[in-house]
Amino acid sequence: MSRSDYPPGYDDSHGSLYGPQGGNYPQPPAYGFPSYGDPQPGHPSAPYPAGPNAPLYPGQPGGYPPGPYPGQPQPGGHPRSGYPAPPPMPPIIPPTIPSDVLSSGDEFAAAGSNWDSLSIRHAFIRKVYLILASQLIVTTAIVAVFTFVQPVRTFVQRNQAVYWASYAVYIVTHLVLVCCKGPRRKFPWNVILLFIFTLALSYMTGSISSYYDTKAVFLALAITAVVCIAVTVFCFQTKVDFTKCRGFFCVLGIVMLVTGIITTIVLSFKYIPWLHMLYAALGAIAFTLFLAYHTQLLIGNRKHSISPEEYVFAALSIYTDIIQIFLFLLQIIGASTK
Template sequence: MDQANGANPPPYNFQDYGQNNYTGMSYQVGKGNIAVVSAPGPYNNTVHPEVPTSTAVDFTPPPDYSYGQEDSVFSDGNIRRGFIRKVYLILMLQLLMTVGIICAFLYWPTLKIWTLSNHWFSYTMMAVVMVLVVALSCCDNLRRQVPLNFIALGLFTVAEGLMLGAVAVYFDAEAVLWAMSATALVSLALSLFAFQSKWDFTMLNGCLWVLLWTLFSFCLLCAILRTQYAYIVYACLGTLVFSLYLVFDTQLIVGGKHRKYEVSPEEYVFAALNLYLDIVTLFLLLLQLIGLCH
């Protein structure tokens, strides 16, 4: 290529000139009226640059999102609805099985008489229930691996039903039925409230833990006093505390934008277990309250 003004540009030396602003140059291409004009700008020695520039692509990963900015696992409505249906289907089967076992203890005279004459059965079922609760709560593989989680949950439900049946034989059948009805009504009302309310009970985990230990201390006091009024107060306070726990566990399952904490979709067995224990404890407390006031 020939320069338009007939002169070649002088060789550039970085040590002599440093980095200067280049004002641009016009070049004639061929014999036509076509010219190439270089844009003005900083002129560097690109042949032997003193400071090499890197042309490699930057593969640095983006920064991690901080906690609180991540999208919720339940942000997909289909995942949330499927998880809720699975949890409440398991819970319904558990409750139906439990009610059937309790009714067998109430209306089968032979079984009722045998239970009243064998006190070891109640304590054995209590021990089995405690072992299964600890196993399901502490072992992640047990409650996540199918079908082992359903087998363990089924064994726990049968053991819990047998324990409740052994307790129910000490009360009148009418009182037990009233306690069942009251438990169903309270559980339904609290579940609907937990679904609709924008109050976030998942942030009250510490407060509920303190109330639970306070209730346990009051239980020890009732064991010492052994008065009917103390038992009634204990049953009322226990009903209040576990009603709050039922709302708390329901909101953990529901999740959503108004909840700070939520349960993983893989923990449907653990979620059903929590709700079942809340409802069973409410039933025992209401049964005690109705039996004392009967």
């Protein structure tokens, strides 16, 4: 009987699975039984895994593919290392309540004083609004640079120590200008202190604005401008006298100061979105009322009026109100646009 009459052997029946090998390459070994001289299981160049539990990538720790990939350590530390911290809470700025005001038992505080001269009163108003316009131009320019120039934006976000240093400068100059009548009325110290105060508050405003989208910053600026113009026109035209409610504004200022401190402490431990938005909404409303109060003190045709020598104090008060309105609106708009 010839060999072809016998059933095919194991090697003959299974060897055809691999087909003819060209190029004088050796026949591949059977699965799971490497021949002598082939790479051993676990070697990086081994063509087959050693078993069902063998790593798919023997050369990598844990058998995982080369990183980086989610959940694994990144080269150079944590994925968020080096990134800027979350935006700081806006500065807690107590509203300014003037202690030296003209008052009268009559309807107008200007009666019997040098406010009787319309030229003096108009010159005082122009002087205050000229100083206020200069402050707002400086602040707008700094906010624009911190928002649009990326290197500056990155710097202020990564160096929050400068923010807190500017906060300390703001507190010192604010207390000096509000509490000390001598430096506030003596030229040129009053102008120098007011300039330093403006730079410090402008830096804080620009630093906070750098954390928000450009769209939110522009929208907050636009709404703030509309609110301030509307309040100013209303104060010039209305018969409502906000200066008679001096006690109410004193209480409101204390309430906002205490509320701001408590909110900042609570949010530093656990961020509560609704609490943040509630505080921002109340702050925007409160400082809009303060803007109306300080504007009527400046106009001088109400029961109480600010002294004509207090042009620095008047500009400081209105400027602080406008900045606070902008910051509170920015918090609300910035949270809604995320």
